[in-house]
Amino acid sequence: MEESQNLDKKSLRFLKGKNTDWDEISKDCVAFANAQGGFIYIGIENEDALPPINQKITDKNIPETIQKNIVQRTVNVAVAITINVADNKAEFIKIQVFRNAQTIASTTDGKYYIRVSDECRPIPPDEMARLAADKNAFVWEEQTTKKVNKLKVDEKKKVTFLTDIRKSQRVSSFIKEMSDDEILEFYFLKKGDLLTNLGILWIGERNDRASLLYPPAIQIIRYNENDEKVWKLLLDDYFLNPKELLDKVLNDVPDWQESMEVSEGMFRKNIPFFPIEVVRELVVNALVHRTYTTRGDIFINIFPDKLEIHSPGRLPYGVTPKNILSQSIRRNEQLSKIFYDLGLMEKEGSGYDLVYAKLLGSGKPLPIVTETDERVTVIIKKQFISKEVVRLMDKASSEFNLKQKEIISFGLLAQQQSYSATEVSKILNQSEEQGLRNWLGRLVELELILKSGKGKGTQYSVNPEFIRKIDFKGKTNLKNIEDYRLEELIYKDISAYPNSGFSDIHKRIGEEINQYKVKRMLKNMVERDVLGITGETRGMKYHLKQNLQENE
CATH class of the missing domain: 3.30.950.30 (Schlafen, AAA domain)
Incomplete structure (x- = not known):
């Protein structure tokens, strides 16, 4: 607890x-x-x-x-x-x-x-208006201001909803045994003899749904290389409830079927450019977490190199593009519960976990989340980092049955080969060491990744033995440089540029090397009398004291 x-x-x-x-x-x-x-x-x-x-x-x-x-x-x-x-x-x-x-x-x-x-x-004072708007969004679902009688429903939608609830494995038998009216009351689709806004949205008639302040509408548009519209699907006639809108998006857009073929020995595997689970989760987020008191359609823009999903309004107060992986706030609480109970979305707080895991697990870059005063945009890149990364992730996931957080952490390292603890913590928005350990899970124990250094100098990298097993051809960099090679680099740099400061040395030998690792090696070389120093703190300069060979 x-x-x-x-x-x-x-x-x-x-x-x-x-x-x-x-x-x-x-x-x-x-x-x-x-x-x-x-x-x-x-x-x-x-x-x-x-x-x-x-x-x-x-x-x-x-x-x-x-x-x-x-x-x-x-x-x-x-x-x-x-x-x-x-x-x-x-x-x-x-x-x-x-x-x-x-x-x-x-x-x-x-x-x-x-x-x-x-x-x-x-x-802050300038955020008060935003918080007030969020307050209005929180109570929108249960309001009955339209005064629509509970009998004025779309019978087909009502029967489908009740059937889906009674079939769902996520709904308790206690709820399933309720009467139809009791189930509608339980999910806040009606209050007394009136339909709530949520009830109109889900089981109401088209005209009443259209009369809501800002009912959901989705525009799906495909563009060519010249940013010209070449295909579109408009779901803006208010005939569909949120579940039906989601089904249309998932089933009527051919782009979700496009994939890249990756060979693994005698077998071949197709990896989709836009995993359907990712599309589903992002569209669900756009439907569930948007503000229904804010004007604007949901736009799904498909470009030759990326997918963009635009949702009107801002993120819930307290959620930002930087902490979206670790912070979850339900804006439309009852709508969220319906989506979850019907199996249409992941449990609270795990939606973006799934998005990250699916993208990194299939060798794709992280999603890009941006926010303006009017809308939230999520961008999914079409390209893969490399076929080798795809194979590496597929092998690790299948062989070790990795958990979702482990897939995310390993996927980050697989794409870059190495990260410092500080860099990983920043991406995962984890301020404490224990939080980072929870994300890394069993990766160190399974020897999929190696840990070196201490404190801020801690470095995590993919185990080269596992990489060699699958003949992985990743990009070469200096992040995992061994200590003796780093010492040689520093020695040669200071030989050529005596009386250099730390920042100059770090820049010349390779800025991708963890700065704390470089500082630790400089301190070690000073303590062993390989290097001498002049000045203090930021003004400290390094020079050679003796030949490296004489120190060995």
């Missing part, structure tokens, strides 16, 4: 009577209220899953005290506070913070915060 988007933990020592930092916990409550809601456990240490054994909450009035202080210091925040007993019989305090779906929460002194990943971050 780690701290996350919906969970924060504090030691019982946080409660210090009159000296308790009530402003701190109030800030946390505001952050949770402005995000998805969440829980604060007081009495469980950050590194632990359970409270200390025999821990007791002696002051049984403490929930009332906490609630009083939070209420006094916050606006638009609702909490429920209880004393709970953990599995080890120890006690802790649970604060449940409810999501504020329609208004923005703040502290009484006018400060705004939001929970992003495992942090509570301040909301």
